[in-house]
Amino acid sequence: MKTTETPPPAGPVEDHPRVTKTPAVPQQAKSSEGGVLNVFSHGVLILWAIMVVMPLLWAVMTSFKDDASIFSSPWSLPDKLHFDNWSRAWSEAHMSEYFANTLIVVGFSLVGTLVLGSMAAYVLARFEFPGNRFIYYLFVGGMSFPVMLALVPLFYVLNNMRLLNTLPGLILVYIAYSLPFTVFFLTSFFRTLPSSIAEAAFVDGASHTRTFFQIMLPMAKPGLISVGIFNFLGQWNQYMLPTVLMNGDRKVLAQGLVELATSQGYKGDWSGLFAGLVMAMLPVLAAYIIFQRQVVQGLTAGALK
Secondary structure (H helix, E strand, O other): OOOOOOOOOOOOOOOOOOOOOOOOOOHHHHHHHHHHHHHHHHHHHHHHHHHHHHHHHHHHHHOOOOHHHHHHOOOOOOOOOOOHHHHHHHHOOOHHHHHHHHHHHHHHHHHHHHHHHHHHHHHHHHOOOOOHHHHHHHHHHHHOOOHHHHHHHHHHHHHHOOOOOOHHHHHHHHHHHHHHHHHHHHHHHHHHOOHHHHHHHHHOOOOHHHHHHHHHHHHOHHHHHHHHHHHHHHHHOOOHHHHHHOOOOOOOHHHHHHHHHHOHHHHOOHHHHHHHHHHHHHHHHHHHHHHHHHHHHHHHHHHHO
């Protein structure tokens, strides 16, 4: 049995247009380009890590050397660990007093900043009332106000309030200094939280205060940790405000380090200076290492939601 072939159509045969295909890029070329980019980016990150880590490691290593070894072999390992450098910096250089003052000031100011900032940010983010946007932009504008312009007024205000050269006065200034960024950061974070949970709490009879402290504030924990780390770093390393407002016997850690550094021309205790420097760095490094995952979660929470 034979199959019949379809006869060709009558009339002239027209040329049908051919679809031109774009030549595909070979997968090997794509992978090679991606590999070059990865190598370059990893190389830059490695170089940046070396530039950041090497001075820290060198400072820690130098803090365990004696003064002669610091100048004769600055890049070599210490022949033995001189722990007396740390004890001398802690007691004779009064680093223990400076450390205690800094912990008191930063601890109370950090708690006050987070409590007041979270309350203000929650109200600005979840409630509509006349002047809401004006107050919000007032806090945002406070971030751009240079603190140098407020030093002289702050000096006279604290002096009139009998808070000059006192730890409570410096705590209040730190809170006011950190509030604009805290409110700006947490307002955006509270807006990403679901409102259905707060509405359910209101239906069950919870007050605004209970809803905030027991429901909304625990949900904002990543944002609180992130902004807390940023405020901790800024307040711990603050030097200008305590220099102007704490020029008495009580000093914080930044002032103590500067005083210890300026006295080296007469004493030559360079090993004690590096020991004090490492003492000031350790709390900052420990805080970031412990809470680094929460910081990343807090910064990316708004984008993910």
